Amino acid sequence: MPFYQSAISSDRTMTTSDKASTTEQLSLVFELYQRIPQGRKVTAKQLQAELADAGMYRGIRSVQRNLDVIVNYFDVDKDTRSKPFGYSRGIYSQPTLSARELVLLQLAKATISQQLPPSLEYAIDFAFSLLRAQPRTHTGMRPPQGDTRKAHTFINELNASKVLGKFFEPISVALVHQKQITLTLKSGKQIEQVSPVGIATTINELYLVYQNTLNDYDDLPLTCIAELKVLTFYFDYPSDFQLQQYQLKSEPQRSTLLTNNITPLIASDR
Structure with a gap:
């Protein structure tokens, strides 16, 4: 089941089959909240599009209702002076860098x-x-x-920019929120219900590292992915796994990856 799959129902009939669960509803609120920028405004339509890019499909009215909840309970301002309404978060004091x-x-x-x-x-x-x-x-x-x-870097763009733009957001959601995913490869092979544990970069390729159903670790370049679905199933991040020490199987000629080539997109306290 795709993460945040849209449910269409009448407001007069609320059943478990046609309404999102409490957990998913709360998750949607926080997903919307973290996409509301500071210091500038964003519309409900723009937020709906961002959610869709991440594989979370909701109707515009559902997005608007949840935004009203956010405005009531969080530090979010709703500008009603003109339509479409704009939503923004307040700007607070930022640390000064050396x-x-x-x-x-x-x-x-x-x-x-x-x-x-x-x-x-x-x-x-x-x-x-x-x-x-x-x-x-x-x-x-x-x-x-x-x-x-x-500051500037003279390096090449990663392969298949269109693929990166399509899958980077849902992969980030799955990594940060520890949600399992299902992959369909361009070869037609389907990889069911795997747990993403990190992203690694080489000179010109971006790799997804994951734990499969046999608890083994594997990887594949994003350029091999045809479809990706973020599931509702939560997984515990493996305590014995060290992404910095992982060696890519899809690129056997490379030795163990250096720390500065690794991007572990997981919460820092885990």
Whole structure:
């Protein structure tokens, strides 16, 4: 069953078969909340499209109802001065980075921006929004010039940018929220109910690392995937697995991956 599969029903008839479970309903609220930006507005239609890109299909009225709940209980503002209504989160004080931390963050953004497709440009910019919040003047010094142009990387874009744009969001959802997935490969083979444990990059390829139903670890490049479904089934992240020590099976000529080639997209406290 796809994650957040849309349920169509009458408001007068509420049954377990045509209404989302309490857990899924709460998950939808938090998925919407984390997609509402700070300092600018987003519409219900735009949020509905972002959810659909992540494999979470909801009607526009369902999205609007849940946004009203979020406005009532969270730090979200609803601008009703004109239609379509805009939703935004308040901007709070951000930490000030040192020169070293600022350059490191700029370099990280430059690296990711160079490798990932343009369709993920907005998500990358939002993820690195801390860069925009840095002070532009310093006591006793002239205002800094150049901004993020002081960091750049000369590396190639990862293979199959269209595939990355299509599957990056649902894979991220599955990794962060520890949801199992089902894969259909371009060869026609289907891999049922596996647990994603991380993403690894090589020079020009992005790999999904997962645990199969036999509790073995395997991987495949995203370019091999034809379809991907995020399931409702939750899994416990394996405590004995170290992504930094994992060796790609799909690329046997490479030795054990170096730490700086690994991107473990899991909660930092797990």
